[in-house]
Amino acid sequence: MNKKGIMFATLTVIVMAGFVMGLSMRKEKILEETKIIEVGKVPEAVLYFALEEEKIDFFIQKAVEVSAYKALAKLGENGGLYQLEEGCMRVEKSVVWTKDCIFSGILPEIFFWYFEDEFKEYVKEYGLKEFRSDWNKDENGNYVEVEGDVVLIHEGTSYGFESKVKYYLDYDFKNYNRIKGFALSCVRKENENIEISRNYLYEECRDNKDFKWEIALDENKEYVLFNATSLKPYQGWREIRIGFGLPK
Amino acid sequence: MRFEDWEDLIVGFILLVILIVVGNVLDYGDPALYTTGEINLKDEAGLLLLNYVKSETDSGKMANRIILNEEGDHTTRIPLQKSSKELLGFMELREKNFILKAKYPNGRLEPIAGSGLYKLPIEREVSLTLAQVEYDNKRTEMVLKLGDGEKIKLPSLNRGLIIVEFKLEDE
Numbered sequence: 001m002n003k004k005g006i007m008f009a010t011l012t013v014i015v016m017a018g019f020v021m022g023l024s025m026r027k028e029k030i031l032e033e034t035k036i037i038e039v040g041k042v043p044e045a046v047l048y049f050a051l052e053e054e055k056i057d058f059f060i061q062k063a064v065e066v067s068a069y070k071a072l073a074k075l076g077e078n079g080g081l082y083q084l085e086e087g088c089m090r091v092e093k094s095v096v097w098t099k100d101c102i103f104s105g106i107l108p109e110i111f112f113w114y115f116e117d118e119f120k121e122y123v124k125e126y127g128l129k130e131f132r133s134d135w136n137k138d139e140n141g142n143y144v145e146v147e148g149d150v151v152l153i154h155e156g157t158s159y160g161f162e163s164k165v166k167y168y169l170d171y172d173f174k175n176y177n178r179i180k181g182f183a184l185s186c187v188r189k190e191n192e193n194i195e196i197s198r199n200y201l202y203e204e205c206r207d208n209k210d211f212k213w214e215i216a217l218d219e220n221k222e223y224v225l226f227n228a229t230s231l232k233p234y235q236g237w238r239e240i241r242i243g244f245g246l247p248k
Numbered sequence: 249m250r251f252e253d254w255e256d257l258i259v260g261f262i263l264l265v266i267l268i269v270v271g272n273v274l275d276y277g278d279p280a281l282y283t284t285g286e287i288n289l290k291d292e293a294g295l296l297l298l299n300y301v302k303s304e305t306d307s308g309k310m311a312n313r314i315i316l317n318e319e320g321d322h323t324t325r326i327p328l329q330k331s332s333k334e335l336l337g338f339m340e341l342r343e344k345n346f347i348l349k350a351k352y353p354n355g356r357l358e359p360i361a362g363s364g365l366y367k368l369p370i371e372r373e374v375s376l377t378l379a380q381v382e383y384d385n386k387r388t389e390m391v392l393k394l395g396d397g398e399k400i401k402l403p404s405l406n407r408g409l410i411i412v413e414f415k416l417e418d419e
Contacts, residue, residue, distance in 0.1 A: 005256070009263050017270045051294045055400050058302065062311055066403040122403045236308050237316070237405070 049159040052152050056128070057163050063122040064146055064167045069237040071114035072171055079103060079244040080176050082110045091223045096245040097180065107173040108135065108142045115144055123148070131163075142169045170235055175211075179228045179242055182208055186215075187224055187246050212239075217248065224248050293398040296336075297414040300348070301400055305331045311402055314360070314412060318352050318405055325358065332361040345417040351394055353408030365417070 079095035080103025081088065088101035095101070104110070112135040123131050131148030147164040186205040202215045202224070214227040229241040301311040307327060317324040332348060347366035349359045397415030404410050 006259070009259065013263055013267055013270070016267055020270065051298065054298055058298070058311075059401055059403070062315070063403045066315065066405060070405070121407070122409070125409050126401060236312055 045154050045157045045159070048154045049152055052154075053150075053159075053161050053163075056126075056150055057165075059126060060123075060131070060146065060148075060163050061165050063119060063126075064144065064165045065235065066237075067115050067118035067122065068144065068167060068169060069234050070118045071111050072169075072234060072240050073238070074114045074118075075107070075111050076240050076242040079242065080107055080110065082113050091218050091245045092225060094223075094225050094243045094245040096223055096247065098247065102180075103176055107176060108137070108169075111135075111142075111169070111171075111173070112144065119146065140168055142171075142173075143167060144169070171240070175230075176242065179211065179226075179244075183224075183226050183228075183244070183246055187248065191248075218245070222248055293414055293416040296416065297348075297398045297400055297412065300332070300335060300414070301402070301412060303335055305335065307331065310335070314350050314410060315402055315405055317350070317358065318354070318356075318410070320356060320358060329360055336361050336363070346415060347397070348412070348414050349394070351411045351413070353404045353406060353410065357394070360412075366415075 078084075079097060081095055081101075084090065084095065085101065087098070089096050097103075112133075115135070116133055119131070119133060128150060129148060131146045133144060133146040135142065135144045137143070143166055145164070145166045147162060149160060150163055151158060151160045153159075182205055186202040189204055190202055202213075205213045205215060205226070205228075210231070211228040212231060214229070216225050217223070218225055223245040224247075225243075225245045227241050227243050230239045232239070234240050301314070303310045307313070310328075310332065313324065313328045313331070317328050336346070336348065343364070345364035345366055347359065347362045349357060351357045394411060394413050395415055397413045399414075400412050402410040402412060
């Protein structure tokens, strides 16, 4: 190799070394700007996010189930009403059903109002952002649907996902009309037999096997107070009790 | 082949080796950028806890049974403790030190299951030796307070959230 050749080859190596060095520095700068972290951090973060996502999804599922049960229980406690409107009254905590104060035909919607109150509270307590919720009906029955976006942050890395639950309600709102029919019939029959028996036994209701009945008169003996409780717990939680009063 | 050609070939080869070495040192020389770092898999307890609350036994889902045990009635507490012990035993945790407990919004803390050092009082011998006292203090603290174990939250039937904690001690 002549001198020119050696010079050219050496220069090539120097240029290449400079190029590689420049490229390396640029890469380092990009990594710094984009905050790409060590490769090992990624699987750790992925595991953390996967576990947290599972935990949150499970919580939302349980919150929906518990909220549905609590909403049914509250609906029952309040005789199928959301708020006590004008013309309504309570006797010993029971709403008295009269011609002007009775549950409406939109019981699933009223149930949903109670559900929303309960569910929102749980989501807030967990520290999650607000979830959207809605109710609807299809061939399988009434259902509630909740969905919300969750963002998790772990050591500077963030991860977002959508949590969504669809829950079918295992409850027949026609129970309210059945119970009302039974109770009115019991009171009427008891009044017809008043000359024969003054014990206020309301036997027809007590003999009914669809619900567990508790019947009592109020302190002034002006109203009959009923508690009609389901025989089985609602989806493994507790029994649903519908409480109300009727004029004697 | 002439002598100059051999000379050129050798010089070219040497320069190629230098080029590769320089390239490697500069481009891959910084271990901080490409290292796998320290991957710390602490998720064993988290996965076990998640599986536990999601489990379903003959008498219902474990999460539901924890929720229903809020009042601490013996009709809910004893079956919960019994099935939890069986379930966690099935998860091959018998030989490890672990404690599972739930804290309810009313402030009540319920030890649900424990093993080894943290066996629940009902499962332990009544008389303790002096040597046991020291770790018994630690155990008492572990059983009666929430610690740094894996946690999962459940909705309470009353108001607020239930915190279920599972602490699995490193072997």
